[in-house]
Amino acid sequence: MARQPRLVIPFQAHHVLQRGNNRQVVFCDNADYQKYLDCLLAAAREYKVAIHAYVLMPNHVHILASPSDESGLARMMQWIGRQYVPYFNHKYQRVGSLWQGRFRTSLIDSERYFLGCSRYIEHNPVRAMLAVRLDDYLWSSYRHHVGTKVDPLITDHPLYWAMGNTPFEREAAYKDFAEQGLATAELTQYNHAFAKGWPLTSAPFKASLELRLQRRIGPAKRGRPAKVVDAGGAGAAAKIS
Numbered sequence: 001m002a003r004q005p006r007l008v009i010p011f012q013a014h015h016v017l018q019r020g021n022n023r024q025v026v027f028c029d030n031a032d033y034q035k036y037l038d039c040l041l042a043a044a045r046e047y048k049v050a051i052h053a054y055v056l057m058p059n060h061v062h063i064l065a066s067p068s069d070e071s072g073l074a075r076m077m078q079w080i081g082r083q084y085v086p087y088f089n090h091k092y093q094r095v096g097s098l099w100q101g102r103f104r105t106s107l108i109d110s111e112r113y114f115l116g117c118s119r120y121i122e123h124n125p126v127r128a129m130l131a132v133r134l135d136d137y138l139w140s141s142y143r144h145h146v147g148t149k150v151d152p153l154i155t156d157h158p159l160y161w162a163m164g165n166t167p168f169e170r171e172a173a174y175k176d177f178a179e180q181g182l183a184t185a186e187l188t189q190y191n192h193a194f195a196k197g198w199p200l201t202s203a204p205f206k207a208s209l210e211l212r213l214q215r216r217i218g219p220a221k222r223g224r225p226a227k228v229v230d231a232g233g234a235g236a237a238a239k240i241s
Contacts, residue, residue, distance in 0.1 A: 006105050007199060008070045009209075013052065013110045013157070015117055016063040016073065017194050018103040025058050026088065026098055033139045036061070036084055041153045043079040047072045050155035053118040055140040057128065062121040062194075064108070066157070077103050106193050107209075109201035114159050117200065118145070119178050120190045134178060142178065147171035 008014065020026040027033050033056050044051050044065070049072045053064040067073045085098045108117055122145070125137035134142045144151035145160065147167060163177075164170035182190070193200050201209070 013108040019060040104197035107199035
């Protein structure tokens, strides 16, 4: 079966997940993390992608970003790969691929899921027990959002700005929000969607998008096609798109 093209909507938030091949380590020291961030900054500027949140984990990367066109995300990630992989292979005297196939992209319904997605991303080091507190971890956007670091990589999303009228109010509100953590159901929902590259949307948003794009987004419903009854009373199976 041919795989569907990526679902990318300009100026809409998307979650990007890229894993090391066979979940191998892709950052071995601080210089590697910084090299990747430098590549991400350069590529985001070149291809006009706004980065709202990120975390670099030892063997994978999460990014929350809004592209300005349909090709921006792919071109950004390809450019990073062309810069970072040769750097990593030369440094550690290895050859071959570093990343596990295509990166995953999940469209985010901003009004409902944007802030939760940002919190999910920045909680990764704590969930993985790489840090005790969110601000202990150096390689995420959390410290920018709570005002302890100015990160040139980050473009603040309007929903972040709406958290307060001043920088202090926004930073305090975001810190309170982030420290609440994620409920088990929320964590499961995010993990499932991001692992599959499925969108995180409300039902009305999903329906309107499918109607506009004339394609199904997200997983198909399981089970047999629904059965309808014709005017004469005979049963006939009909597929629901």
